[in-house]
Amino acid sequence: MCMKAANLLALMIGQRRDRLHFEDTLALLISFSLIQVEVGGRLFELHRPVQLSVRQWLKKQGQFRQLTKQSLRVMEAVFPSGDYETSASCQMLLPHLKETIRITESLDKNDHLNVSIIIIRCGWYLLLMGKDEEAEAVHRRGLAGRERVLGTEHPDTLTSVSYLSSVLRSQGKYEEAEVMHRRALAGYEKVLGAEHPHTLTSVSHLGSVLERQGKYEEAEAMHRRALAGRERVLGAEHPHTLASVSNLGSVLERQGKYEEAVAMHRQALVGKRRLSPES
Numbered sequence: 245m246c247m248k249a250a251n252l253l254a255l256m257i258g259q260r261r262d263r264l265h266f267e268d269t270l271a272l273l274i275s276f277s278l279i280q281v282e283v284g285g286r287l288f289e290l291h292r293p294v295q296l297s298v299r300q301w302l303k304k305q306g307q308f309r310q311l312t313k314q315s316l317r318v319m320e321a322v323f324p325s326g327d328y329e330t331s332a333s334c335q336m337l338l339p340h341l342k343e344t345i346r347i348t349e350s351l352d353k354n355d356h357l358n359v360s361i362i363i364i365r366c367g368w369y370l371l372l373m374g375k376d377e378e379a380e381a382v383h384r385r386g387l388a389g390r391e392r393v394l395g396t397e398h399p400d401t402l403t404s405v406s407y408l409s410s411v412l413r414s415q416g417k418y419e420e421a422e423v424m425h426r427r428a429l430a431g432y433e434k435v436l437g438a439e440h441p442h443t444l445t446s447v448s449h450l451g452s453v454l455e456r457q458g459k460y461e462e463a464e465a466m467h468r469r470a471l472a473g474r475e476r477v478l479g480a481e482h483p484h485t486l487a488s489v490s491n492l493g494s495v496l497e498r499q500g501k502y503e504e505a506v507a508m509h510r511q512a513l514v515g516k517r518r519l520s521p522e523s
Contacts, residue, residue: 326368467492
């Protein structure tokens with residue numbers, strides 16, 4: 245029976261593509277109540293004792309590592325972006341992702357990079373769902389993995405730094421978020437240049453966390469820098485540019501510079517209406 249369950253596992257993660265063999269194996273497991281079928285036959289759940297038995301059998305057969313690597317690649321391919329529209333799929337896959345990550349500690353660097361890619365999507369989903377502490381833990385793990393494999397100044401590592409900064413900011417951990425945003429900004433400036441879109445996004449994020457701390461003058465300087473850079477690189481009516489206009493308006497308003505703040509908010513409103521006339 246372990247062999248049958250292992251064959252099913254191999255089929256499910258893409259090692260074999262014989263549809264009839266898959267269905268025969270599945271029918272046998274269902275008949276013994278070792279597997280549960282859900283959502284119109286599209287999802288299958290192996291009971292925990294079956295999972296443990298299959299895992300031990302695969303280890304004895306020398307197939308466990310290979311299938312673990314394949315399952316990780318499948319998870320990297322199917323786990324959604326983490327945006328709100330994909331939340332149902334993320335919720336369904338999250339337990340499987342956690343289990344996959346748990347058993348990948350001994351894999352090679354490429355597999356750890358795949359884990360980091362999935363972690364970013366998962367962390368974004370957790371953040372949008374308001375699960376800030378889980379999101380922070382996930383992003384810390386992703387960052388540690390990329391630092392270990394890619395180094396501290398690789399653009400992908402800096403992306404993980406930026407995501408972690410955003411999670412910290414959402415929890416009100418502004419001082420630590422500021423440190424992380426400054427690290428991301430310094431890294432992007434060094435690796436990508438002062439006016440790369442990623443650099444300008446870091447400038448904007450740093451401005452926002454400074455504003456949250458009441459450091460309005462420095463926040464204003466950051467938002468002005470982001471706006472000027474985005475106008476040059478992206479154009480005056482790009483959504484990111486208009487976001488910078490709005491951010492600048494907000495920090496001016498906090499300082500009592502109401503006339504200039506109104507001008508910025510009007511500029512942002514007019515630009516957004518041009519982009520979306522129906523709104």
